[in-house]
Amino acid sequence: MRQHSLTGIKVLDLTRVLAGPLCTMVLGDLGADVVKIERPGSGDDSRGWGPPFDDRGESAYFLSINRNKWSVAADLGRPDDVALIARLAAGADVVVENFRPGTLEKHGIGAATLLGRHPDLIWATITGFGDHSARIGYDFVVQAEQGWMAITGEPNGPPTKVGVALADVVAGKDAAIAVLAALAARERGSLPPENRRITISLAHSATAALVNVAQNVLVGGEDAGRWGNAHPNLVPYQLFETADRPLALAVGTDSQWRACAAALDLRDLADDPSLATNAGRVAARERVVSRLASRFRERQAAEWMTLLATAEVPAGVVRSVREAVGSVPASALTGIAPSPPGTVRYPPPRLDEHGATIRSLGWSAFNRAAGG
Numbered sequence: 377m378r379q380h381s382l383t384g385i386k387v388l389d390l391t392r393v394l395a396g397p398l399c400t401m402v403l404g405d406l407g408a409d410v411v412k413i414e415r416p417g418s419g420d421d422s423r424g425w426g427p428p429f430d431d432r433g434e435s436a437y438f439l440s441i442n443r444n445k446w447s448v449a450a451d452l453g454r455p456d457d458v459a460l461i462a463r464l465a466a467g468a469d470v471v472v473e474n475f476r477p478g479t480l481e482k483h484g485i486g487a488a489t490l491l492g493r494h495p496d497l498i499w500a501t502i503t504g505f506g507d508h509s510a511r512i513g514y515d516f517v518v519q520a521e522q523g524w525m526a527i528t529g530e531p532n533g534p535p536t537k538v539g540v541a542l543a544d545v546v547a548g549k550d551a552a553i554a555v556l557a558a559l560a561a562r563e564r565g566s567l568p569p570e571n572r573r574i575t576i577s578l579a580h581s582a583t584a585a586l587v588n589v590a591q592n593v594l595v596g597g598e599d600a601g602r603w604g605n606a607h608p609n610l611v612p613y614q615l616f617e618t619a620d621r622p623l624a625l626a627v628g629t630d631s632q633w634r635a636c637a638a639a640l641d642l643r644d645l646a647d648d649p650s651l652a653t654n655a656g657r658v659a660a661r662e663r664v665v666s667r668l669a670s671r672f673r674e675r676q677a678a679e680w681m682t683l684l685a686t687a688e689v690p691a692g693v694v695r696s697v698r699e700a701v702g703s704v705p706a707s708a709l710t711g712i713a714p715s716p717p718g719t720v721r722y723p724p725p726r727l728d729e730h731g732a733t734i735r736s737l738g739w740s741a742f743n744r745a746a747g748g
Contacts, residue, residue, distance in 0.1 A: 379407070380406055380407020380717065380719065381406045381407055381717055382403060382406040382407040382408040382559075383407040384407075384409075385403070385407070385408040385409070385469045385470065385559065386408065386409050386411075386467060386468045386469050386470070386739050386742075387400055387403050387404070387408045387409065387410045387411070387468065387469065387470045387471075387472060388411055388413070388461070388464050388465055388468040388470070388471045388472070389410050389411060389412040389413065389445060389472055390413050390461070390471060390472065390473035390474070390475065390480070391412075391472055391473055391474045391502065392414070392420040392421050392422065392474065393420070393421050393422055393474075393544070394422070394441060394515070394541055394544035394545070394548065395474065395502050395513075395544040395545070395547040395548040395551065395576075395578060396472055396473070396474040396502045396548065396551070397412075397420065397422070397441040397442055397548075398441045398544070398545060398548030398549070398552075399472055399500070399502065399548040399549070399551040399552045399555070400412070400445065400472050401441050401442060401443060401444060401445070402548070402549065402552040402714075402718070403470070403472075403552060403555065403556075404443065404444030404445055404721075404722075405443075405444055405714040405718030405719065405720070406717065406718055407719075407721075408444075408469075408470075409446075409739065409742040410444060410445040410446065411445070411446050411448055411464055411730075411734055411739075412442065412445040412446065412447050412448070412725065413448055413449075413450050413461060413464075414447055414448070414449050414450075414727055414728070415449065415451070416449040416450070416451050416728070417449075419447070419449070419727040419728075420438060420442070422435060422437045422438045422441070423435055423438045423727065425437040425438070430708065430709070432726070434724065434726070438724060439708075439709060439710070439711060439724045440711045440712075441711075442724040442725065443710045443711060443720055443722060443723060443724050444720065444721050444722050445722065445724070445725055446722070446725055446729070446730035446733075446734060446741075446742075447725035447726065447727055447728055447729050447730055447731070448460075448728060448730060448731045448734045448735070449727060449728035449731055452479075452480075452483050458483050458484070458485060460735060461485055462484075462485050462490070463738065464734070464738065464739070465485065465490050465494070465497065466490075466493070466494055467738060467739045468497065468739075469496070469497070469498060469559065470497075470498045470499075470500065470555055470558075470559070471487075471490065471497065471498070471499045471500070472500045472502070472551065472555070473499075473500075473501055473502070474501065474502040474503065476510055476512070477503075477507065477508070477509075477510055478510075487499045487501065487573060491572055491573060496562065497572065498555060498558045498559065498562065498567075498572050498574070499572060499573050499574065500551050500554060500555050500574040500575075500576065501573075501574065501575045501576070502547060502548070502551050502576050502577075502578075503575065503576070503577045503578070504517075504518065504577065504578050504579065505577055505578070505579045506575070506577045506579065506580070507575050507577075513577070513578045513579070515541035515542070515543045515544045515578065516537055516541075518543040518578045518579055518582050519537045519538060519542075519543055519582065520535070520537075521579065522543070522579055522582040522583045522586075523582075523583065523586055523589075523590070523600070524537070524538060524542075524543070524582060524586070525537055526600065526601075526602070527586075527589055527600050527601065527602055527603070528602065529602045529604065530602060530604040531601065531602050531603065531604055533602070533604075535602075536602075542585075543578050543581065543582040543585075544578060546581045546582060546585045547576055547577070547578045547581040547582070550576050550581045550584075551574070551576040554574045554576060555574065558571060558572065558574060588609065589608070592608060592609070605624075606661075606665075609654075609658070610626075610627065610628060610654060610658070611627075611654065611657040611658050611660075611661045611664055611665065612625055612627050612633075612636070612657070612664055612665060612668050613625065613626050613627055613628070614665070615694070616668060616669055616672040617669070617672065617673055618672050618673060618675060618676055618677040618680055619673060619674065619675055619676045619677075620676045620677055621676075621677045621693055621694065622677075622693070622694040623672065623677045623680060623681070623691060623692070623693055623694070624691060624692050624693070624694065625668070625684075625689070625690075625691050626690040626691065627689065627690070628690065630652060630653055630654060632688070632689050632690070633646075633651070633652075633654075633657065634646055634652075635687040635688060635689050636684070636687065636689045638687065639683045639684055639686070639687040639689060640668065640671050640672075640680075640683075641671075642667060642668070642671060645664065645667060651664065677693045678693075681693065707720075709723050709724070710723055710724070
């Protein structure tokens, strides 16, 4: 059987909704054995987040972030189920959870207790607003509070959220990266005890993801605003209307600018020394954008794409989600295929699909499934 990067690594998934399940799916894509604990009856909240639902009744939302896992239904109100979770944690390499502070501790299976019992265990907690906050962390609220909505949308329009729950996605990937770093350090024998306990918050991940926009504020002192489809630091770097459909133009270097102006047959702009540098073009934003906007409207997007591609100027037409998913390996059951070295080994599980097997065999069930 094919060996993956995380073959043999066991992950106990005590998460629900998006950030946590995405983290554990990434680990599962890389070969980890993942047991997902869910509430009996209803399971992960996202199982009900639809329509659409597939022909088995599973929501598209749940399917998008839960492949490569086995599902076990367990109730924290039942001592036998708490004991099962404790046994699985004892045999795991990693626990990932997003319970509100104090919930697991109340049942004797909190991070401090289990890390104390199992010196090789790594524990990752994903929160909305940090370890010491009981606030529920939903992406929309985080986008509002952490600056994203203030910079998204048209300059004179209302604050707007990003079209994907991207704060959750970023936090989930941050958590996966932190877990991988801890596993690598443990393998080298250089994982300090305090680094076995990982905390990721949506709020911190979202703020860090502001990258250059945040740095503009820190360096320049002025608050960031909304630029619509334009860029605060680069010109021309925005959406333009052509004769038939919108086109995104991304000029990131001065040489690309010269090539762009030549491809558009705007020789006066190409030869203007005041526009030779990006700083000059930012200062003359209105003039540059106005000339380009007028020119782009003269032809269809496909014609401009041919000219810009020949000139090696980054550009692309605005495509629908249906068009985008048609250009990559994708499945209605298992979602967008992971980038190598990740693979799809198991479809997203039905609720408690593997409950009897895991209760009987524990982690060794995965060895049997793999033929070991």
